[in-house]
Amino acid sequence: MKALHFHDQLRYTPDFPAPENRSDEIIIQIASAGICNTDIEITRGYVPGFNGIPGHEFYGYVASVPDASYDCLIGKRVTAEINCGCGKCSFCKADLERHCPDRTVIGIVNRNGAFAEYISVPLPTLVPLPDTIPDNSALFIEPLAAALEIQEQMAILPDHRVLLIGDGKLAQCVALTLKPTGCSLQVAGRHKWKTALLQQQGISTTLDQTSLPDHAFDIVIEASGSSAAFGEALTKVRPRGAIVLKSTYAKGFSFNPAPVVVNEITILGSRCGRFSSAIGFLENHRPDLSCLISKRFPLTDGIMAFETAQRKDTMKVVIDCIPER
């Protein structure tokens, strides 16, 4: 099958072995898959140990099932939870497969991803898509789930003053999911055209973070991926407030713990979330997410898609794995 494969570098290959049927997995024909910053970090070698097909934001159609009892799934439009747990540990039993110590992660840890014609996923991870969710919205289920994870970890209430640092793909999803909480939301971005997208959604933005008052926010969400932003977050959060680290950072940064201790700040790491939350969000609020897609490429031009995704003038880049259906 056609696929993008990473081994030291990302290559397009027309003849990668297609996944074989397994008794505990489902094979999906990929329709489209979005490029995430984690995918870009994989191609830069920042995700240690990963060799294989990246890609974890996707939807497709069930192509093959373990046995006839699953035949009703054939052709269904689906996606899959990216964290594949062992099913036995305390985390899996608590519906927290995303923290299973033996997990594989689609396109990130020991499991091939979605920049290919087909993918094989464990049965429990399969997520059928309601008809009310458009294809372009389905591509954002994984990042929306990650955004909603913040609200699983902490309550965000209407009287909270929230500062979101970042205006990229993930920050846009975070902002969209924060809006219905009714919190007082301010987004500090760096790109006029990206903050304009947020303004269109009625979200308050600024390009001049220094103009915001210090120690005035109950919660600061760092979703820019910039290590300097952590220092800025410490300046903006109020005593006893919280800083949410929502980005994956390629490198460490220096950290002065004194203000964290003196002001009793909570720092909260936040990663993947439940797909069911994201689907509920999409069904309830029906945001138009097409405006976040900057460019589309066929799978055969996948390398060009990755080059484009790294340009500052693009938001989400989508790779279409079947040209049309």
Place this chain on the structure above:
Amino acid sequence: MKALHFHDQLRYTPDFPAPENRSDEIIIQIASAGICNTDIEITRGYVPGFNGIPGHEFYGYVASVPDASYDCLIGKRVTAEINCGCGKCSFCKADLERHCPDRTVIGIVNRNGAFAEYISVPLPTLVPLPDTIPDNSALFIEPLAAALEIQEQMAILPDHRVLLIGDGKLAQCVALTLKPTGCSLQVAGRHKWKTALLQQQGISTTLDQTSLPDHAFDIVIEASGSSAAFGEALTKVRPRGAIVLKSTYAKGFSFNPAPVVVNEITILGSRCGRFSSAIGFLENHRPDLSCLISKRFPLTDGIMAFETAQRKDTMKVVIDCIPER
């Protein structure tokens, strides 16, 4: 009056001006005051901007009151909350004077402390001591309040596995306050004689932290003040667990946020606590704290007391400001 005064360096002075009566403050004759690591950091110049008399762990007797309506307090054994708030801001109104942006802090921020014959404290900070609390226990109210602050910030339950890193003065107080929670407590120390004090209280300790299982603790409390311990805490805490930063750190340290984000760790800065909690703890549990006092010096030998407090073979050093009463 006799006092220890810090200005560039700590000096003993026999003729420091005694505090004058104010309409909103109470003057206390200091009986005794303990030396805390923060005091030592002040004498090393690590607490920017402080010039004055250090010392914030003390008890004494009310010597002078604003007017006759307070006469009943004269001679009462008391201590004082160290954070003196403005009384008007949202933090003060929420009983969180310790986060008032305009606060003074006894012996630490813009207010003279307790290594002297007399101290003047704002009326609302005065804390009368119940007769059931022995003098030596009264000296530990401030660090016990700081230790109990952890439990104000987060619930510590009987099924929690808690690792406490550190065996010094503050760590001993943290361990004592954790014990009644019924949590599974393990203390990782560096000094056999200090961990022995904990063992005498029935607390499990180890000198070989590497022997403890990785990612096995729900909560790791860093109370050693060592920046390396933060990395060790990250290794020991389970996914979705919490690291409490209980020490004041003189310097910054490098910080790799990746495991914090991937494992969704909560990092919680924790500082001062409510004296009422510490008094309740002392009344309920009546721990013997005399064993934590290594040496006592008269105020006239205060410089020697500070030298002794910095030796590795001492725990709490106490300065007696009135020889006997």
